[in-house]
Amino acid sequence: MHLELHIKSGSRSGEVIRLNEVGSQLEPSSWVKENEVIELLLRAPAKFQSATLNLYDHRVAATYVDFDENHTNFVWKPQRQKNRSLECLFINYFGLAELSVELEDEEESKVIKNFAPLEVFASKLNAQNVEDMLSYLATLGDEQLHSLFQTTKHGAGFKEGSTSPNGSLERLEHTIDKLSFLFQSLFSKPITKLLPEHRVLQASGEEDLDDSALGWLLDNLSVVEEVDDIDRAHFEFNDRMYKAHSVQVPVLKESSNLYENQVVHGFIVTLLNEADKQLTNYNRTGSLKSAFSEEMPEGYSSFFTQVNRFKKELLGNQIERCVRAIDRLKFLKHSLDKAIPVTNYILDRPILTQKAEAQQSYRGVFIEYINWFERSCPDWSVYQNLLAIKSIPTLFESYTYYRIGESLNNILNPTKKGQKPIGSLMHDIDGNEISLIREPTYWMPKNSRSNESLYINSEGKVLKSGKVKPRSSQHKYSHRCPDVVIEVRKENRPSKLIVLDAKYTYPTLAFSKYLPECTMKYVHGIHNRSNNKNLVCSMTIVHPMGDADESLQSFHSLDYSIEGSMPVSPSLQALGLQLGLSQDSDRLGETLKLLLKQAGVAIPENLQLPLFIS
Template identity: 25%
Template sequence: MIWILVIFFDFLLSNKVSYWQAISRSKVKSSDKISEEGHIFWFLYQLQTNLTKVLDLLPQLVMDPRVKVVEDFQIKTWNDSLNVDESSINWLLHNFHVIARTDPYNSSRIKINNRFYGISQIQSSDLITSTDIYENQIIHGYLQDVKEYLINILANITNNIVSDNDFGLTLREIQINKYFLRLKTIVYNLTDLVDELIYKCNKIIPVSSPKIEWPSIFYGFESKDHYYQIGVQIISWFDRKNFKFDNHFLFSGVRTLDKLYELFCLYKIINAIVDLGYEYNEFAPSNFKINNKWDDRVTAHAGRYSFKKLDGCSITLNYEYVPKYLFTSSSLYKGQLLPDFILEIRKPGVKDINLVILDAKYKPFSNIKRFDLAELTLKYLHGISSDINSINFKGLFLLHPKDKVGKDNTKPVWSYHQEEFDLFSLNPIYPSIGTVEVGVSKKAKSYITDIINIFQNRF
């Protein structure tokens, strides 16, 4: 069992999957009640998104910064074109070293007690624009606050990395160290991004001092679209920054083995699609809510993964998500009919979509064949598919780890319809029902590729 966990962990970590139930918690003001939870990696992902948005808006900030007009006082060499006012005379009275006796014909002369003096320098004032205003101070304060926050997280990470000892590290300690090192890399990258933003903002919108506070005066941000968008990122930061990543909740436990295997299969399916020549296009997270609140730990991976080929063929992999056009009953809305994976296979010029359900089960093949296959056939194929809306799935296959060869003599790809009617025959019955072996060993062959290839070429 230990070697299986190690392979799970290493494979998922290489695909940036959060297999720990890493939770950050915040407290309501004047209360000890824990009000919200969030995943630390999801929090950092949101922060990266916000900072990148600000970086993308810098060109507009260069072209159109918010400014104010101020008097600029400078000591200049005397000439007749300088703007001289009362402040200039007052400065001169306190700086007699810049005047000296001269003749009456000197153009820069002044007369004091019937004597002529020449002026070498004087304080002059001009009207200039300055970026030292509230909105720009808030932007600088936001960046400084983010940097300090990241420094604190980095210190926490460094203090919690487990050092090796004479007895060696436990599996938990090894995996926590790997996770901390991954977290450390993310924080370093975010720190570099913040430093870049601070450097550029010092050039573009220099201020006398930053203001680290909620932007309570927002009308200035609303006056320009790019300032408004930056203001939204700042508000988002102050909404989330009170999350406390304390040591007790940072890694509160490993997800269940079933969930680990499900995530394992997600990336095995993605790899299989890519192996068939498809290019990853985009990911659209699902809008999944629990008690009318977003659950970041769910939406981190659930959603629609889109892939395309140069010939126009496309595959959409839905993970813990059912496309709206498949909503045939209230059970779908309630999430009661939610397969792990739904594949939508499209071909150019072909109206119909090939729909295939894949469901991950960390169980022996014999149990799946005896119990799960019939149950999920009724639940998914008959529960979602409908003749009324012409939705017909082409297949349902359950994914399972490799069994030890026993009396069932498990095949890597097993079809419920046997011999001349199985999936690989010339006359297969649809929807095709069966199982696919998805082994967890490093050398295990991926049979998912064979299944997807059949469904993309047969129709």
């Protein structure tokens, strides 16, 4: 089975792209322009009666179905828009598009067919939007990204107490600095021990030979000659005197091959292994490359080219520092090998010996090594998720989350504005707890996972094949998952949720299509399992701001909007974000203040930042 894409506009009009199923023999990957008009065709077995195309979070039913004896042909024709132009399936899409089709037979049994991905090239406008969003994320830096990511759904594997990669690198650099200082005195007075060592030396005739020396001579008679002078002879045998040209004698030698020095070497080897591992993780994170860099049409851009530039901007400095750390460790290891050689390394947690404790430089190294075993491992989930983004809508979701997080911290902690790191758990001046949560999952009450949260998805009906039917509570999709939730918890009072959903779309669609949809899904579909009070106090669709559009569009008339004298709850609105580094023209900060006040948050009025910046 394969999915055909028929191009209906532009310079490639008439061309057909065939996408095979994932798992079957794949033809070379394909590409499309975001503004090409495309008609899709799928030829399936005759038992299937309906088909739905899935692209990102969009579900599109087939517009035309043709039945013959052995097959069913499903066609998705481009729709005519209000301006009479044909709809472009991939408009505002950028990056890797993964298409799947959900097929349903007469018995309502469903099967999903996944097809090979194709790359979508973006026009200059969308490419600039991506550049603006990535530039903003790069300005946040490692610590800020890390601290805000801790409570996200994607960060579920985050370990308590784990550090950011940059924090781990800083600790490594600090440890190297300390060791470099300690080694100066350690090299001048290393811990050693005098041990006997047998050496073969040129004989003078005055040596006192012990049993081992005589044994060696018996095994090496070629160095022995007969002499007449008893004063020159080393030994007498059968009334004859003999002298050796060479003799093996015990000599005391200073040896550094001791436990304390093996620990010092082991620490450097451990640090080298850690630095190599960190550098490998930096280089491995998000290595993306367009398969069509040579075929790219003029005026279009590849998402992966921009993401790689972002990676270089975000991680380039850390990679250089990591390389320098490795070079410094190699120099220290070379110096150790030369000055204090050992035959073995101690790579386990060391035991502080009396000799090491008595010498300050060794004691310092041992303590650093012991403390190293107590460190937290770096958490790479931030980079893994940010650099695994393959489409512009997903990037916009991350951008929106971090913008909201930064603004929220500036509102509730205005005296700490610009300080890093910022957090996802805050308190207002009355002690109420405000949590910023990314993609929380609220399950239907009878689902086995519903106890994961205090809140449930209360929807009980679903529209299926044009009919209203009971909604299954045990399906993997028996939940709702908004992009961003600000939870306000008050002591002895009901909690409130401020829900924001990011949609990379036009302002008109954000208001007319997505705001009603999300109002039904989240405002009326999320409740507290223990009471019937209103939980969601506001629903906001966040979208890129248009050229000449108002940033904030309320569903309610002015007096009853969040800006009015009698704001109603739940409030409904769409909010446009300015994607560039200069964000003065959007009203995110002001809108969040109004939403927080509506939820009962006490904002420090005397420390508030200006609502409008001139």
